[in-house]
Amino acid sequence: MGFTATIIGRPNVGKSTLFNRIIGKRVSIVDDKPGVTRDRIYGQVEWRDKKFTLVDTGGIEPGNEDIIFSKVLHQVELALESTDVIVFLVDGKEGLTPIDEDVAQILRKSKKPVILVVNKVDNFETQSETAFEYYKLGFGDPILISAAHGVNIGDLLDRIVGYI
Ligand code: GDP
Ligand code: MG
Structure with a gap:
């Protein structure tokens, strides 16, 4: 399958929206309700003469925080076994949640490169200061996207292919 980047994050942060944006087609289902992405969806990306496989993850039905966390964790474990780079997506509108912090702790222990991406930064003028709270996760400079x-x-694609 070649070089692989996997998008990880809790439900509703915009993983499928990002996947579709990069793939250029509506392959993944985007929905306000968490859990609509069926397990794992693959797409081929070509950027600056480099090719990689992008993976969207999901399959997390609504439930209490513990259930959601254990399911996100399962996706993280699957990704760590199979991917070259983790794209860790968080929600810049909602801010950091305990699930984000727990996922970050697990990702810090892995040896895989992690790119921290803050989504839903639709307005850089009012949301520019949102970047600061994400430095404490320990993945260096976050990439702010919408x-x-x-x-x-x-910028995100440049960072991903920089690992190829
Ligand atoms: P997933 O559960 O992580 O796959 O998230 P989805 O891609 O299904 O998106 C969840 C919700 O967030 C949907 O209502 C999207 O339209 C919305 N969303 C995704 N990206 C953005 C963004 O950049 N800005 C805003 N404001 N909303 C977004
Ligand atoms: Mg999804």
Whole structure:
């Protein structure tokens, strides 16, 4: 399958929106209700003469925080076995949640490269300071994007292919 990047994050942060934005087609189902992405969806990406496989993850039905966390964790474990880079997506509108912090702790222990991506930064003027709270996760400079509006997606793709 070649070089693989997997999008990880709790339900509703915009994983499927980002996946579709990069793939350029509506392959993944985007919905306000968490859990609509069927397990794992694969797409082929070509960027700056490099090719990789992008994976969207999901399959997490609504439930209490413990259930959601254990299911996100399952996706993280699957990804860590099979991917070259983790794209860790968080929601810049909602801010960090305990699930994000727990996922971050597990990802920090892995040896796989992690790109921290803050989504839903639709307005850089009012949301520019949102970047600061994400440094404490320990993954260096976060990339601020808006998957819905297609902002800074090129920066993310540059970071991904930088690992190839
Ligand atoms: P997933 O559960 O992580 O796959 O999230 P989805 O891609 O299904 O998106 C969840 C919700 O967030 C949907 O209502 C999207 O339209 C919305 N969303 C995704 N990206 C953005 C964004 O950049 N800005 C805003 N404001 N909403 C977004
Ligand atoms: Mg999804």
